[in-house]
Amino acid sequence: MRLLHTSDWHVGRTFHGRDLLAEQESVLGGLADLVVDERVDAVVVSGDLYDRAVPSAEAVAVCGRVLRRIADAGARIVITPGNHDSAPRLGAFAAFTPAGGLHLLTSMTDLHRPVVMADRHGPVALYGIPYLEPDPARAVFGDPELKGHSGVLGEAMRRIRADLADQPEGTRSVVLAHAFVVGGEACDSERTIAVGGVPHVPGKLFDGVDYAALGHLHGPQTLAEHLRYSGSPLAYSFSEARHRKSVWLVELDQGGLAGVERRELPVPRPLATLRGELAELLDDPAHEAVVNHFLSVELTDPARPLDAMRRLQKRFPHAVHMEWRPVGRIEAPRKYSEAVRGRDDEAVSCCFVEAVRGTEATPSERALLRSALAEVAGKERE
Template sequence: MRILHTSDWHIGRSFHGHSTLDALRGVLEALVAQVTERDVDLVIVAGDVFDSATPAAGAYTLLTDALRGLADAGATVVVTSGNHDSAARLGFQSGLLRDGVHVITDPATIGTPITVHDEHGPVHVYGIPYLEPVLLRGAWPGVRTQADVLAHAMDLVRTDAATRGARSIAVAHCFAAGVEPTPHLERDIQQGGLDIVPLSAFDGVDYMALGHIHGRQQLSPRVRYAGAPLHYSFDEGHKPRGAWLVELGAEGLGDIEWLPLPVPRALTTLTATLDELLSDERFASHADEWVRAEYTDPLPQRDPMRRLLARFPFCAEVRHAPVATRIDDARSYAERVRSARNDAELVDAFLSHVREGEGASIREAELVGELLEQRARVEATA
């Protein structure tokens, strides 16, 4: 049996104010083509299908089209909810979907698998929707953290799988021990380290398909994250996009292959002075990419985004990242003030303090000198 493991579609998420629906549609169409080309039997979507609990109409349309495409390609599809999804909204359309597409959002169904068959017999797929501990304490006494609820859920899976005696797969959306998250993207699950789920929680199944982390990661040969199919942050721009193609043989886990997905528009971070970013030919090849520009001028420049967009139409973020050019003499601000011999040196000491070592430029020193001379003339005639 061939299983395609994907996750974290985040349908409806914007990228620095730009819609990603069209780009994601193209990527998911490529995913459907892979299912057809590789004769995939089962597609797993491990949570965060939507980016919001209140997705717009276009997000529902894209999801419907993607699920229809996967089903038409001949695959059984199992979808679970994540922490970004509203389980109620994602589950609303589950009854309207065609046979072979299963949307799992109810914790009460965790011990009941979706069963698919190949020439070697049945494979039981246990979908675990995102579990909020505070909402489950009544039904599952004693649970307080993600580690608690995942341990309880996997106990239900193992108990049922033991009675069935066949190959099994589980799907969950969580932050597991040993992963490297993308800053500012994976949220709401890890809090102070208490919600990290240990790898031992996932024992007992042939393959564990995880979602929540936006970059592919292998925690063990049978426990993996597929990551998101689209880049949603410059911090993850270096991470490949794709899905895991997992084979189950008669005895369980077989070969696993990474299937890359197309990147609609590359992400790059360019660092230089603003003038260099605007004119240097070494940056010309990035004109059609998403650009995060970090300009290193000592002082903030006027209207940098407008100026950069003229050269980089897809410039999405501008950061002022000055590089100190003057060596700090390690004196405190008070010591600098006390050692100032005149008002000009006093102003330079202040600028050096607030700029972390970068004092007045030549032009600034000239302006300060002119103002001090004007003040002296006014005081002399007073």
């Protein structure tokens, strides 16, 4: 049997305010071609199908079209929710969707009930562990002694192993889980799942299954041969610029896990970062190679350039993030009380201008500030 391990689609997410639905539909819809080319039996999504608990109508429509393409390509689909999803909403029609080849494993109480598929070697049991927030999970499991993420996930795996022991001999097993496993490397686009303590869980919790398809971390990672993160299909932060976005092609034979191979995904728009003074960035032909990239820019001009983002976007239309970090700049005092101590209103105003712009207020600007302060003072006297 061949499985395609994916996770963290985050359909509906934006990138620094830019809509990504078209890019998401292009990349995710392309999974259907992989299904055909690699003879994939099932596609699994280990959490964070959507980017928010209540996705937009447009995000739901995109997701529906993508899932339809994958199903039409001949694969069954197994999904479990992540910390961005609403498990009750995602699983609202879970009792009916299996007829169409879509299995929504969203219930904590039923996480030990697998989707069972079969190949010529016999049955394969796929279990879905939804994201487990410790307090609600403790209540559902009826055990107040379970401690943190490790405790509730450990109980979930205990129940899965108990069910697996009752399955026919030779049944192979796959677990979908949305968690932060020790040894995984995080990036900037993941929302923390730390609730009431340490978010990490030990990898040994997944001992005893043939393959654990992990979700939550956005970089593809191998923690053990049977324990992997597929990562997100698109980059959602500039910290992911060096990621090779991909999915795992997992093959199971009669003895269990036979092998795992990476299949890289297309990059709709690459990410890049630039650093330097504005004039140099606008004029240097060496930067022509990143004109159509999503761009993060760090400006090093001694004084903050006027209208910098608009000017950048004339040359780099997909510049989405900018910071001004002048070389050798002396940071302003951290505390407001230190910044204003012993200064009159005019001095405080000029100090603010210098802190924001990096240059002192000009004589004409000082005159405007004095005029404005005098007008305010006159209104206060009235």
